Amino acid sequence: MNGNSGKIPEREDPFWASPSEFRAAMKNTSNGPRFLPADLQNDPKAAHDALLHWDMQDEQTLRLLARHPVHGGRLSTLQRADGWLRQSAADSIVARTQNGGNGPGPDPQTILDCPNADELFDFAAALHGRSAALAAATLPLDRQLAIDRHLAACAACDGFVATLAAAPPATMLMGGEEPAVAAPGFRPAAIAIPIRRFPVRRLLVPLAAAAAIVLGIGVWRAFTPTTKSAWPSAPLLRGETADALIWPRERVLERSATTARFVPALAAATVFELGSASGPVRIQLMKTGGGAFDEPEPIAAWNSETTASAAPVTLAPGHYTWKAWSKERGLEIELGSRDFEVVADEALLGEVSTLLAESDSEAVVRAIALLDARGFRADARALARTLPSSPERDAYLGRSPGR
Amino acid sequence: MEELELVAGLRARRADAVNTLLERYRSLFFHCIGTFESDSSSREDLHQEVILYVLERIDAGSFDPDKGSFGTWLYRVTWCRCVDLKRKTSARRTPKLVPVGDKIPERADLGPGPGEEAGTEEISSLVNRGMGLLDEEDQMLLTLRYVDARTLGEIGEEVGISVEQTKYRLKRAATNLRRVLLNEFAIEEVVR
Numbered sequence: 391m392n393g394n395s396g397k398i399p400e401r402e403d404p405f406w407a408s409p410s411e412f413r414a415a416m417k418n419t420s421n422g423p424r425f426l427p428a429d430l431q432n433d434p435k436a437a438h439d440a441l442l443h444w445d446m447q448d449e450q451t452l453r454l455l456a457r458h459p460v461h462g463g464r465l466s467t468l469q470r471a472d473g474w475l476r477q478s479a480a481d482s483i484v485a486r487t488q489n490g491g492n493g494p495g496p497d498p499q500t501i502l503d504c505p506n507a508d509e510l511f512d513f514a515a516a517l518h519g520r521s522a523a524l525a526a527a528t529l530p531l532d533r534q535l536a537i538d539r540h541l542a543a544c545a546a547c548d549g550f551v552a553t554l555a556a557a558p559p560a561t562m563l564m565g566g567e568e569p570a571v572a573a574p575g576f577r578p579a580a581i582a583i584p585i586r587r588f589p590v591r592r593l594l595v596p597l598a599a600a601a602a603i604v605l606g607i608g609v610w611r612a613f614t615p616t617t618k619s620a621w622p623s624a625p626l627l628r629g630e631t632a633d634a635l636i637w638p639r640e641r642v643l644e645r646s647a648t649t650a651r652f653v654p655a656l657a658a659a660t661v662f663e664l665g666s667a668s669g670p671v672r673i674q675l676m677k678t679g680g681g682a683f684d685e686p687e688p689i690a691a692w693n694s695e696t697t698a699s700a701a702p703v704t705l706a707p708g709h710y711t712w713k714a715w716s717k718e719r720g721l722e723i724e725l726g727s728r729d730f731e732v733v734a735d736e737a738l739l740g741e742v743s744t745l746l747a748e749s750d751s752e753a754v755v756r757a758i759a760l761l762d763a764r765g766f767r768a769d770a771r772a773l774a775r776t777l778p779s780s781p782e783r784d785a786y787l788g789r790s791p792g793r
Numbered sequence: 794m795e796e797l798e799l800v801a802g803l804r805a806r807r808a809d810a811v812n813t814l815l816e817r818y819r820s821l822f823f824h825c826i827g828t829f830e831s832d833s834s835s836r837e838d839l840h841q842e843v844i845l846y847v848l849e850r851i852d853a854g855s856f857d858p859d860k861g862s863f864g865t866w867l868y869r870v871t872w873c874r875c876v877d878l879k880r881k882t883s884a885r886r887t888p889k890l891v892p893v894g895d896k897i898p899e900r901a902d903l904g905p906g907p908g909e910e911a912g913t914e915e916i917s918s919l920v921n922r923g924m925g926l927l928d929e930e931d932q933m934l935l936t937l938r939y940v941d942a943r944t945l946g947e948i949g950e951e952v953g954i955s956v957e958q959t960k961y962r963l964k965r966a967a968t969n970l971r972r973v974l975l976n977e978f979a980i981e982e983v984v985r
Contacts, residue, residue: 398985448831468971469915471923482942504880507873515944517956523833538944546883550876553828558821558868578901729834 430454430461433599437461444468445549456589457723472545472786479542501536504547513537620755621768622762634725635714638768639664644707644734652739653746655776656769662712664725669717670695671725680709680731701779705732730768738764742773758786796863803851815844818867825871828949829879846874856858933964938963 429436440447440455440763441464447455462681480502487498505513512529519540529537541548638660645647650657662673672693676686690703713727740760745757754777761770777783794802794813802810822840830836847870850856856866926933930952937943938952949959 416835438975441975442968450831464975467916467919469975471920471970471974472967474913474916474920475935479942482940488943507876510876511872515961535944535946538946539942542938542942546880550879554872558824683936720825729837767797 392766430458441465441468445472445545446586476543476545480595483539483543501539503540503543505533507536507541507550509533509537510547511554512552514551517551518555543629564644571751597718613773622759634665634716635712635728636665637661637730637771638730639766640765642705643735643739643766643769645704646734648736649739652743653773654738655746655773656771659702660705660768661698661700661772662714664697664714664716666697671699672717672722673699675703676711676712676713678709678711678729685686688713707732707734727770733766738766755782799860800851800856800863803848806848811883814847818864821864821868824872825868829875830898836857836926841861842878843871843874846870921971921975923970923977924939927969927974933967934959934963934966935970 430440436457437455440451441461443456444452444465455461467594483501484498487501509529513534516529516534537547543552543652550769593675597717620751642660643656643661664671669695673691674688675690676688678686690701692699692702709729711727711729714725715722716725717723742757744755745760747753754773758773760771761767774783774786794810799813803814812825822843825837826836826839826843830839847867850870854868856863860866889966924935926936933952934948937944937948943951945956945959945963948963952959952962954962
């Protein structure tokens, strides 16, 4: 065994280490591996990381990896290797129950069959040490052991249990409301907690430094002209950018006479944008009822040589799904599908129109920010296209839907 | 709105209760759903599906306030529903195909075909080669878990570590094996 594996790394005194405010507590980027299609195509390190943690990737990333001429084979072999290990575990379970030292054990099928979701939840809650918080019932020990063995043989159930490794915050489970007073029957901890001597001098120095920085920033901002309106930043999404179908998504304003009157820039048909496609594309547009089980009804289909094209039909308010295929080496490859909703929102049109009526050139940026913030990001982009090219405008139009 | 009042309102399908459920527990639903679906449209669809299911379960009297808070129960119901739907989807994606017109044998031959047999041997030798390049602890952990099908507790006892450490180190050992296999591919490609 590796002698160093159990060693706990040395920790610094928190007071002399970098203060927690030294860097932002949250990064703009996701902590987990998250990959753009271009990363997987062009960046060998990103592809290597994605393959290394293939069981943590979303379906879109896995699809992209599987389609890649080099990584596809590697992914398949890694998946087969994992399958082989799990099959070994299944074989061992069968052998153990049939030829155990104390004679035949229980039917191996009771271990090999996937446990129901409730049992899996109880097992995961116990495994991750929060049975009191999450599990309403407790599993008998022999069932816990059976499920534990089952996880060695079943990748799907193993993955499900892993999703409960991070518990939801307690306030979320309690409905997000902090109790104002202690509930009846609540008793404070019986053990007295010793009061530690407060290191006043150690605390005062960083506090004074922080106050000086805040004051400095305040003075600087007070004397800096702030007439520039902020362009909206991309929201933090997970797995969104791995899809080839970029816009429209979420909500889109209806292209009606009212829209044309209020905001002429939004009179043109909605542009359907794809992130990447190496050949001509075919797009199909379907209308849906907006429910999970509604059957989509095809209403239009068109071909395009470029990654951006306008729908040949006028879209009435309602829910839609669009699908796209790309033709590569004579084969049609499905790029995915995306939902969006067309909305008639006169109040929003009025707000945008009021902003656009201002002579201030920054008003358009404020209108773009307003549309973006309300989820009409395809419309915000349409409005941004009407502006002359600038680094901010080009960065906004060139960005992916999520950070 | 108190929990019990909310549950009673949901049973009666009162609009204010449904709105409270959707607003107050939105982050809880999406926290859970987010671990199963990365695409926002699919998340919305799943959210709708889960809400309908929650209402069904409430009608069936599944929520027992003596066993825990409504939020805890909701998280459990949401997670279980997501697992069931994922399982259904995977089952749909891997249908067992039978050629039309072919005589269906009375009993399916579940044994591997010749191609599969050769593939299994190849992958077995690759994994064994990869395991040989891992350090002793990683080899031991992977062997105990996947060759002997031992539980996490049994492995922890054998190695002398806690169950928590066993989980972590097993995950690390599996990743190390993948790293070795990926390096093997890279070497093979250079040699070719």
